[in-house]
Amino acid sequence: xxxxxxxxxxxxxxxxxxxxxxxxxxxxxxxxxxxxxxxxxxxxxxxxxxxxxxxxxxxxxxxxxxxxxxxxxxxxxxxxxxxxxxxxxxxxxxxxxxxxxxxxxxxxxxxxxxxxxxxxxxxxxxxxxxxxxxxxxxxxxxxxxxxxxxxxxxxxxxxxxxxxxxxxxxxxxxxxxxxxxxxxxxxxxxxxxxxxxxxxxxxxxxxxxxxxxxxxxxxxxxxxxxxxxxxxxxxxxxxxxxxxxxxxxxxxxxxxxxxxxxxxxxxxxxxxxxxxxxxxxxxxxxxxxxxxxxxxxxxxxxxxxxxxxxxxxxxx
Numbered sequence: 001x002x003x004x005x006x007x008x009x010x011x012x013x014x015x016x017x018x019x020x021x022x023x024x025x026x027x028x029x030x031x032x033x034x035x036x037x038x039x040x041x042x043x044x045x046x047x048x049x050x051x052x053x054x055x056x057x058x059x060x061x062x063x064x065x066x067x068x069x070x071x072x073x074x075x076x077x078x079x080x081x082x083x084x085x086x087x088x089x090x091x092x093x094x095x096x097x098x099x100x101x102x103x104x105x106x107x108x109x110x111x112x113x114x115x116x117x118x119x120x121x122x123x124x125x126x127x128x129x130x131x132x133x134x135x136x137x138x139x140x141x142x143x144x145x146x147x148x149x150x151x152x153x154x155x156x157x158x159x160x161x162x163x164x165x166x167x168x169x170x171x172x173x174x175x176x177x178x179x180x181x182x183x184x185x186x187x188x189x190x191x192x193x194x195x196x197x198x199x200x201x202x203x204x205x206x207x208x209x210x211x212x213x214x215x216x217x218x219x220x221x222x223x224x225x226x227x228x229x230x231x232x233x234x235x236x237x238x239x240x241x242x243x244x245x246x247x248x249x250x251x252x253x254x255x256x257x258x259x260x261x262x263x264x265x266x267x268x269x270x271x272x273x274x275x276x277x278x279x280x281x282x283x284x285x286x287x288x289x290x291x292x293x294x295x296x297x298x299x300x301x302x303x304x305x306x307x308x309x310x311x312x313x314x315x316x
Contacts, residue, residue, distance in 0.1 A: 001076055001168065005175050009055045009076065010115050019059040026060055041069040041122060050125035051189055053178045056080065056116035062107035070121045073097040074171050078114030082107050085155045091116070094162030096171075096200075103155045117175065128190035158208040159200060167203075170196045216240070217254045220247075221262070228266040229290040233259045267291065268304050275313045282309045 012020070015027055031039045045052050056073065064083075073080075075091045082089045083106040084099065091097050099105060101123070110116070161167045170192055177188045200207075204222045209215055223236050236259075237244040251259050267289040274285045286297040286309075301309050 001172055002176065005172065005179060006076060006115065008179055009117055013055070013057070015057060016059055026062055037063070037065045039065055039067045041120060044120045045122070050122045052120050053175065054118050054120065056110065056118055058110040058112065058114060061109050064104055064106045066104055067099065067101055070101060070123055071099040072119035072121060073099070074117050076115040076117060078111065080107065080110045080114055080116055089158060092162060094168065096159040096161055096167070098157040100155055125190070159203060160206045161203055164203065166199045167196065170199065216250065220251055224262055224266050228263055228270065264300065268301060271301065271309070272305065272312065275309055285309065
């Protein structure tokens with residue numbers, strides 16, 4: 001991380017000086033209304049803004065609270081200790097914690113060298129990142145986006161991404177744009193956030209989602225993403241050490257769709273991408289995504305997109 005960024009974000013604020021001088025409880029008026037324990041975005045964001053950053057406030061215990069925005073906490077140096085929805089989390093240098101709006105968080109006092117930066121993000125900001133996220137509405141993409149935007153009230157996403165240079169570089173780019181008031185900052189932030197999401201979606205092996213059932217669903221969707229052409233529910237159940245029938249019911253209960261329906265969503269999404277972005281003929285596209293029966297492929301493609309594959313290609 002650029003030394004100038006670290007120096008700027010490590011400066012002791014006037015609020016932190018109060019805690020060092022003996023104040024023992026957080027200055028609630030800076031974060032919350034008179035009632036409740038929800039931190040309010042209007043206390044932290046300028047009018048009309050959808051995103052901002054602020055250094056994590058050190059030297060004080062933050063009691064249990066939630067947010068009316070999505071919070072992304074990136075650890076620049078040292079570590080911080082949190083309890084989120086009852087789970088104890090130690091966030092270390094280079095790691096990223098994303099909190100949904102309904103997550104209940106408690107934070108223990110951090111020392112001077114425990115430097116984190118908080119991204120305060122209204123959910124509507126994420127709509128501007130969608131064009132940067134690539135092909136189609138795949139099940140995994142939809143799941144991750146809902147989590148990142150707070151759309152499914154999941155609680156939190158914890159990415160153990162220390163040492164992953166693309167993540168560090170993208171975070172640094174956003175911090176630089178904020179701290180230097182770069183022109184066109186909103187476009188820069190949305191483009192950079194979109195690229196960050198693309199990288200994070202490729203790092204699901206480093207992701208914890210804070211609830212066993214959602215962890216299982218994440219593993220299922222990741223498997224489908226990687227094996228949609230030739231994978232099987234039996235193989236997946238064996239890899240996860242679950243009974244096949246139980247896993248089938250769990251997938252349906254947690255996602256609202258069967259394993260077969262999720263695979264079909266991914267296949268058709270990939271087919272649509274190939275039609276838009278390559279010159280492969282339709283029969284080859286069908287084969288590449290796992291369909292050998294062309295009439296069946298045409299039928300389900302039309303049911304999904306309201307037109308034939310050839311018509312879809314002409315409309316791209």
